[in-house]
Amino acid sequence: MNGKRIWFFSFLCFSLAATTQAALVFEKTTVDLNPDMNASTAVAVFKYENKGDTLVHIKAVKPSCGCTTAALAKNDVAPGEKGEIKATFTIGDRSGLQVKTISVETDDPKAPQTVLTFKATIAQALEVTPNFVFWQAGEAAQPKTIIAKAGKGVTIKKVDVTSSSGDFTAKVEPGSTAGEFKIQIQPKETTKPLNASLTIKPDVTPAKVYYASARVMPPGTAQP
Amino acid sequence: MKALLRQSVALLALALLPAAVQALYLRDKIPWQSRVAESDLVSVEVARSWGANALWVDARPVDEFERDHIPGAVSLGQDHWSELLSQFLEKQWSPEKKIVVYCSAESCNLAEDVARRLRDESKLPNEIRILKGGWEAWLAKK
Numbered sequence: 001m002n003g004k005r006i007w008f009f010s011f012l013c014f015s016l017a018a019t020t021q022a023a024l025v026f027e028k029t030t031v032d033l034n035p036d037m038n039a040s041t042a043v044a045v046f047k048y049e050n051k052g053d054t055l056v057h058i059k060a061v062k063p064s065c066g067c068t069t070a071a072l073a074k075n076d077v078a079p080g081e082k083g084e085i086k087a088t089f090t091i092g093d094r095s096g097l098q099v100k101t102i103s104v105e106t107d108d109p110k111a112p113q114t115v116l117t118f119k120a121t122i123a124q125a126l127e128v129t130p131n132f133v134f135w136q137a138g139e140a141a142q143p144k145t146i147i148a149k150a151g152k153g154v155t156i157k158k159v160d161v162t163s164s165s166g167d168f169t170a171k172v173e174p175g176s177t178a179g180e181f182k183i184q185i186q187p188k189e190t191t192k193p194l195n196a197s198l199t200i201k202p203d204v205t206p207a208k209v210y211y212a213s214a215r216v217m218p219p220g221t222a223q224p
Numbered sequence: 225m226k227a228l229l230r231q232s233v234a235l236l237a238l239a240l241l242p243a244a245v246q247a248l249y250l251r252d253k254i255p256w257q258s259r260v261a262e263s264d265l266v267s268v269e270v271a272r273s274w275g276a277n278a279l280w281v282d283a284r285p286v287d288e289f290e291r292d293h294i295p296g297a298v299s300l301g302q303d304h305w306s307e308l309l310s311q312f313l314e315k316q317w318s319p320e321k322k323i324v325v326y327c328s329a330e331s332c333n334l335a336e337d338v339a340r341r342l343r344d345e346s347k348l349p350n351e352i353r354i355l356k357g358g359w360e361a362w363l364a365k366k
Contacts, residue, residue, distance in 0.1 A: 064332055066285040067303070093305030096340070099333060130347035132313050195314040211306045213313040222320035 023052025023108050024077060026116065033120040035091065037151065038206060044087040044118035046102075050077040057107045061085060064101040067092065087118060095122050124210075125154045126202045131212040135190045137219040143171075143186040146212055148200060150179030158203045159183070165196035168214050185214050193218040260336055266353035268365045271324045279321040279350075281312070283338040284328055284359065294326070294362055300338055309346070319349055326355035326362065 027047040035042035056077045061070040071086045102116040133144040150156040159181045161170040171184040194216040280297035282289045289299040327334035335354045342348050
């Protein structure tokens with residue numbers, strides 16, 4: 001009899017545990033962002049609702065990175081009340097896929113922490129690969145190629161490249177497809193350490209400048 | 225006694241079932257789950273043992289770097305990427321060194337972004353690792 005009671009009690013606990021859910025429910029916990037190419041920020045909005053029957057207090061909203069700020073209109077969410085957390089991501093010089101998280105801490109024992117994620121794809125008008133070329137000391141002073149390619153949906157007909165140093169020459173040639181350019185970088189010599197910054201200007205509006213670097217290593221530098 | 229043991233095991237099994245379901249459901253939402261392969265990480269102890277063969281790269285924002293940083297580290301945050309990258313490549317970088325990138329803690333992913341850009345955009349031939357636990361781990365083992 002005693003054993004049956006324990007079994008019944010266990011079943012009851014299990015059933016209750018299985019049916020409980022957090023009071024604060026987010027519409028989505030992951031958001032994909034595709035900011036405009038010239039945008040300086042991207043904004044992700046996470047909508048929530050208190051589906052429980054008690055007030056929920058949002059104790060903290062913590063972004064994973066200093067590049068993101070999270071704004072919350074109010075910390076206390078009454079039962080049935082809706083609201084949103086607005087995360088503003090500063091793009092800066094970032095590129096490619098950026099995955100950032102925001103941790104939301106509440107006094108709800110069922111869900112003390114929820115992690116919100118946004119994935120921002122930062123497109124570039126011009127993709128420069130590699131953005132660095134180097135020569136070992138004594139290596140043949142042959143040109144090395146940097147490929148500059150127009151981003152998706154961008155038309156680029158011309159690219160100008162200037163070197164900060166006369167020790168390197170930069171020559172632009174058409175690439176294998178429209179919108180692609182081969183930038184040939186060549187050092188005058190490789191017997192002494194040299195370096196230069198390369199400024200790459202595509203004919204896009206608004207004007208945008210990209211950079212690459214070139215370097216001749218000092219004698220005695222080990223191979224990778 | 226046997227009955228009690230049986231019931232304890234049964235209770236544990238019952239508790240495991242919802243835990244497994246939750247783990248499967250929240251697979252992508254667990255904050256401590258790292259997106260970085262273990263082979264791309266390096267512990268503070270191992271990175272330290274590399275001595276002068278390690279090139280420390282601080283991926284945190286410049287103000288945090290200026291407040292304090294690992295001795296000898298170079299600031300390479302993405303807010304001023306182009307400018308800082310040029311300086312790094314022209315002055316500090318060397319092809320034979322191991323690059324250790326760090327940000328503030330285990331949960332931040334700035335180091336991951338910087339390591340990716342050094343590999344994919346700059347095509348650096350170096351071994352590039354991310355410091356496990358970041359700046360916080362360094363401070364704890366100082």
